[in-house]
Amino acid sequence: MKKSVLLFFFSFFCVSAFANTNVELVYSGLKFKVPGNFSVIGDAGGNLNILIFRYGDELGKRFLAFSDMTEDKTINYGCPASTFFKGVFFDNDNPECDQDNIKLMQESFVEGRDVKKWSSGEYSIVYSGDNKKSYIFVIGDNGKIVKLDSDFLEFEAIMKVVKDI
Amino acid sequence: MDCYDREHISAAINYFWGDGTASPQSVNERSAEVVYTAISEAQSCSASMDLVPRPSGGKPGISYIVKQVAKIGKNIVSGDASVYHVCKVQISTSYKSEITMALKGI
Numbered sequence: 001m002k003k004s005v006l007l008f009f010f011s012f013f014c015v016s017a018f019a020n021t022n023v024e025l026v027y028s029g030l031k032f033k034v035p036g037n038f039s040v041i042g043d044a045g046g047n048l049n050i051l052i053f054r055y056g057d058e059l060g061k062r063f064l065a066f067s068d069m070t071e072d073k074t075i076n077y078g079c080p081a082s083t084f085f086k087g088v089f090f091d092n093d094n095p096e097c098d099q100d101n102i103k104l105m106q107e108s109f110v111e112g113r114d115v116k117k118w119s120s121g122e123y124s125i126v127y128s129g130d131n132k133k134s135y136i137f138v139i140g141d142n143g144k145i146v147k148l149d150s151d152f153l154e155f156e157a158i159m160k161v162v163k164d165i
Numbered sequence: 166m167d168c169y170d171r172e173h174i175s176a177a178i179n180y181f182w183g184d185g186t187a188s189p190q191s192v193n194e195r196s197a198e199v200v201y202t203a204i205s206e207a208q209s210c211s212a213s214m215d216l217v218p219r220p221s222g223g224k225p226g227i228s229y230i231v232k233q234v235a236k237i238g239k240n241i242v243s244g245d246a247s248v249y250h251v252c253k254v255q256i257s258t259s260y261k262s263e264i265t266m267a268l269k270g271i
Binding site: 040042044046050052054059060063065067069073074075101104105107108109133147149 | 182183185186195199207251253254255257258259261262263265266267268269270271
């Protein structure tokens, strides 16, 4: 009986210890700390190089995704994607960027959302969240832009993912 | 979901998230649901909600969603995409992860 109880507590400790461990991820040349208790990792490839971690068994739910948007051609930004998103979040005037699209993106990622901005070295980091989803944009002076999004990590949790950039 | 639905839904996905995102073979009900949700929730699409008419009361069924999204894809294929431009700008960045997960079975 004692052995069983000990075994139970040992197993519980191991599972808990693993669940609380963060995993270091190097993605697009940047270092992130990803919560370690994921159940699936998916590299979707494609031109945005999406890397997805899913936490749990339900398809499409409880995810953390990384996308390198540096070469994103999905919409007409009119300027490099990093310059465009600086315009969205920092009101940097750049006449090359499509101003109508900047306004539309501000409707999506600024208006009515909790927005926090800070910098780390050569990167400006922006958090944009509401009660449904959190986004982080890591925008470099060198033209790089990486987006993180999650449907379950709120500000404090997703901030830990990017704190060592 | 028949082959025409698949083709049109794939056209809608490729319009909103870029060419090569989906093929008719990769399309499934989950991906149609993501397109429908994305268009329904994008603020910029609210003025043109007749693009995605909703049945009164309750959540629409998947066969209804598939038909509606296929209709949007059909409009896009026939060259009538300008009405979706504002939606595209908001949807492209917001729902890229969700559409990718749906198409890849993640």
